[in-house]
Amino acid sequence: MQGWFQKLLKSRGSLSKQHNKEATKGLVTSVSGVLTSSSSTLPSCSSSPLSSSPEGTPSKPQQLPTVLSSELRWKRKYDIFVCHSSAQSDIEEATRLVSFLEDSTRSLRCFLWQRDACPGGAVCTEFCQAVENSHLRALLITPNFVQDDWCNYMMHQVLTEGPMSNRMIPLLHSLSHSQYPKELKFYYYIDLSRNPVQAYTLVNRTVLQYLEDLVKKEMTHNFQMSGSSSGLDGADSLQEDKLISQHSPAGTAIPLEVMQKSHKHFSDISCDQQQQQLKNMTQEGRNLATH
Numbered sequence: 217m218q219g220w221f222q223k224l225l226k227s228r229g230s231l232s233k234q235h236n237k238e239a240t241k242g243l244v245t246s247v248s249g250v251l252t253s254s255s256s257t258l259p260s261c262s263s264s265p266l267s268s269s270p271e272g273t274p275s276k277p278q279q280l281p282t283v284l285s286s287e288l289r290w291k292r293k294y295d296i297f298v299c300h301s302s303a304q305s306d307i308e309e310a311t312r313l314v315s316f317l318e319d320s321t322r323s324l325r326c327f328l329w330q331r332d333a334c335p336g337g338a339v340c341t342e343f344c345q346a347v348e349n350s351h352l353r354a355l356l357i358t359p360n361f362v363q364d365d366w367c368n369y370m371m372h373q374v375l376t377e378g379p380m381s382n383r384m385i386p387l388l389h390s391l392s393h394s395q396y397p398k399e400l401k402f403y404y405y406i407d408l409s410r411n412p413v414q415a416y417t418l419v420n421r422t423v424l425q426y427l428e429d430l431v432k433k434e435m436t437h438n439f440q441m442s443g444s445s446s447g448l449d450g451a452d453s454l455q456e457d458k459l460i461s462q463h464s465p466a467g468t469a470i471p472l473e474v475m476q477k478s479h480k481h482f483s484d485i486s487c488d489q490q491q492q493q494l495k496n497m498t499q500e501g502r503n504l505a506t507h
C-alpha cells in the first residue's frame with residue numbers, strides 16, 4: 217500500500233515537470249514570434265528621416281542682397297512709399313504689393329498709410345514726412361486714384377520734390393491709357409493688370425537697382441573727394457618746397473658747373489694775383505662805404 221502511494225506521487229511529479237517544460241517551450245515560441253513580427257514592422261535605416269536623401273536635406277536660406285545692409289539705405293526709414301486711394305479694392309491691391317515686398321526673401325521696408333500713419337496726426341504732415349523718409353515712391357494709379365484729391369496732392373508733391381530723380385514708380389491698374397494722368401506721360405509705368413507677380417518682382421528689382429546706384433554714386437563721390445584732397449596736399453607741398461627754396465641758402469647756391477669753372481679759373485691765377493684782387497675788392501668796398 218505504501219509502495220503504491222509512492223509510485224503515484226512519482227508519476228504525478230513527472231507529469232507536472234513535463235507539463236511545465238511544454239508550457240515554457242510554448243511561451244518561448246510565442247515570445248520569439250512576437251519579436252519576429254515586431255522586427256518586421258520596424259522601419260529600415262534607409263527610410264529614416266535622418267538619411268542623406270535629397271528630399272531630407274534642408275534647403276539653404278536665401279541670402280539677401282548686400283545693398284540692403286548699406287549705411288545709405290538706413291539713412292531713410294522706408295525703402296518705398298506706396299500711395300493709393302482709400303477705395304477697398306486699392307487698399308487690397310496695395311496690401312498684396314507690400315506683402316510681397318516685405319517677405320523675408322526680399323525684406324523691403326514699405327509705408328502704408330492705413331497701417332503706418334500715426335493716429336491723430338495731420339494727414340498732410342504724415343504723408344509729407346513719409347515721402348521725405350522714403351527712398352522711392354510708388355503710385356498705385358487706378359480710376360479711384362485719379363478721382364482722389366489726396367492722391368493727386370501726393371502725386372504733385374512727389375513730382376515737385378524730384379521730377380527727374382528716378383525715385384517715382386507709377387503702377388497702372390485697371391486704367392486705360394487715355395485716363396493716365398498727363399503729368400506722368402513722360403514716365404514709364406508698370407502694368408499690374410497683366411501679371412501681378414511679375415510686376416511685383418519688377419518693383420522689387422527697381423528698388424534694389426536704385427539702392428545699388430545710390431551706393432555707387434556715394435563711392436565715386438568719396439573717391440573724387442579723396443583724390444582732390446590728395447591733390448591739394450601735393451599743391452601745398454610744392455608751394456612749401458618753393459618757399460623753402462626761396463629762403464634757404466641752398467636755394468640761392470651757385471650751380472655746380474659754375475663752381476667748377478670758377479675753381480678752374482682761380483687755380484690758373486697765382487697767389488700774388490689773388491691777393492692783389494682781394495685788396496682791390498676790399499678797397500672798392502671801403503670807398504663805397506665812405507660815399
